[in-house]
Amino acid sequence: MDARTGLPVVGMVGAGQLARMTQQAAIPLGQSLRVLAVNADDGAALVCADVVLGDHRDLDALRRFATGCDVVTWDHEHVPNEHIRALAADGVVVHPGADALQYAQDKGLMRTRLSELGVPCPRWRRIGSREDLQSFGDEVGWPLVLKAARGGYDGKGVWVVDRPEDAAELLASGTELVGEEKVAIRRELAADVARSPFGQGATWPVVETVQQDGICVEVIAPAPSLPEDVADEAQQLALRIAGELGVTGVLAVELFETTDGRLLVNELAMRPHNSAHWTIEGSRTSQFEQHLRAVLDYPLGSTAPTARWTVMANLLGGPDDVEPKGIDERVHHFMAHFPDVKLHLYGKGMRPGRKVGHVTACGEDLEDLRARTRAAAEYLMNGGEL
């Protein structure tokens, strides 16, 4: 407990944009997030009072960080699972715990467990050799998808493979791989939920996540024209996974909606997730507040939407030679043109393709919201004329 406030202390390992936005949500709860940052200029380290510098792969650093925290949670999946177990063995309260997190850290384990639970997934197989790949491809057809079992994100660690030869180098590298059929999809969806240690669950409306080159560029809440029974099915599925896997905190279930109308689980994330950034403005309780409530074992907040539609567009770093130069100058023009579009900058340096922020707008007219958030994101990153 923080003697100054009479409230528990939440530590988040990792100091990226998720920790940064969690700090924003922590402030009104009377909290101030403690973060473990690799670098002093990580996005969350710039906005938190209590920053510990250290490597999340270093158990000593994790132990030092956890001292004085009432609960420790995660900004990413990269903390070694055995370190999470070691912290728990020390008596540190961790949410989500190692047993749950392993399924977000290892796609092979995730697929195995979901298959056991009868959760609909693309056909999949662990791929250790050219022969495995050939036989899996013969079964599900080409092209197929290969994924690194560990460490991938935002399209990294994912390869679409047309024939076994294309994966020769990858197979030789010793990367642990999972193969998945390349499903014919209508679109991608996400069902984001939260679950507390007490077992309380809460769902947000199912959203559509629009992808480009394997990276989410836009989220529409709720997913347009999604039949109510399919939305219900997705939410129930996400709650069931959260319960069966013992997830505490936010769980994002990325889904494929196939061309023949089935839902298949694509990925799991056990932390606040890009697909729910829209909740900051679009839901009575944001995913960041909800994650804090869940890991603190507080009762969860209302997830009622605040508007008919909410649209979020990611800011993906553009080229260096953008005109007008300088993000500050472009922020001026953005604000003049889009007085109701909300800006979220992550305090990260600009690099082509890097997620450096997002914008959100709420309202009644979906096409207008999409057009304006897209134009705003395009201008902020790539400049030009407005």
Place this chain on the structure above:
Amino acid sequence: MDARTGLPVVGMVGAGQLARMTQQAAIPLGQSLRVLAVNADDGAALVCADVVLGDHRDLDALRRFATGCDVVTWDHEHVPNEHIRALAADGVVVHPGADALQYAQDKGLMRTRLSELGVPCPRWRRIGSREDLQSFGDEVGWPLVLKAARGGYDGKGVWVVDRPEDAAELLASGTELVGEEKVAIRRELAADVARSPFGQGATWPVVETVQQDGICVEVIAPAPSLPEDVADEAQQLALRIAGELGVTGVLAVELFETTDGRLLVNELAMRPHNSAHWTIEGSRTSQFEQHLRAVLDYPLGSTAPTARWTVMANLLGGPDDVEPKGIDERVHHFMAHFPDVKLHLYGKGMRPGRKVGHVTACGEDLEDLRARTRAAAEYLMNGGEL
């Protein structure tokens, strides 16, 4: 400019709840507020990365603090006006500036200037002696109101006086006083606006501020049953005052609605203000974001309401021996009972009558919102049964 983000640095002098909530609004703008804090455990010092300790009455401390800030603004009115002038003479960009702030710092100057502008005010007079008081009372009637010209807030520095003898001690103390007629009022209102150095203005809906013992306990947005032309008049008046006085940032104009339907200016504050805390959830742009936009001379954000009604109730510290003990325990029960009521705790120790936070709810049913925010505030501060 912050080389890490390419964005300007805002410094706020004072580290109370207004700075704390400004930090919350700064994060999505890619900012992190720099604060000048008297104590390391001031509410905003607990949540900001860049905290300078020092006294806001010490020019050296202010100069040290201002170094590296692109703009300096204020959490309160207690910085000596001559120090603000000295900073500006040094080349520091300050918003609002000394010329504007003097009217928020000295009620005599404020009344003089507003009277010159023809702005409707209660009848008033500077009171230096028993004779002044007697003659002013003979003119406006008893009881009347005496206010300390400088340094009062939240009902402090305000006295209702039935006869000259009641003020004997006060007059002897040498406190500079302003007398005001005790106006027969229907209720109190506030017109909150923002103005940028460029001259752009923005208004929020006029609100009703419900007072108890001279302290605001509840704000209703918009003010119920306020005729549209009266609301327009109040907003125009506030924008006019902001322009004439050269205010930059948020200006709160506290108003009396008299029993005969006139609007009179009660007080001015040139900073985010309790009467606009509801904007965090209830407006597309919160007063804290708007204050930042204004002092940065960014274009102002949309002030469109996000709901039909928004109600805010202040959390005023209760007695020590409250059951259940401990704010954390009460927060649990509060969250279970009021999943859609938003909590804002300021990181301040509990003291009877002290503003330690507020709660906000948005919706369609005003009486329901009032009842629930009142019950929530009552329980969080005074415990008991829910």
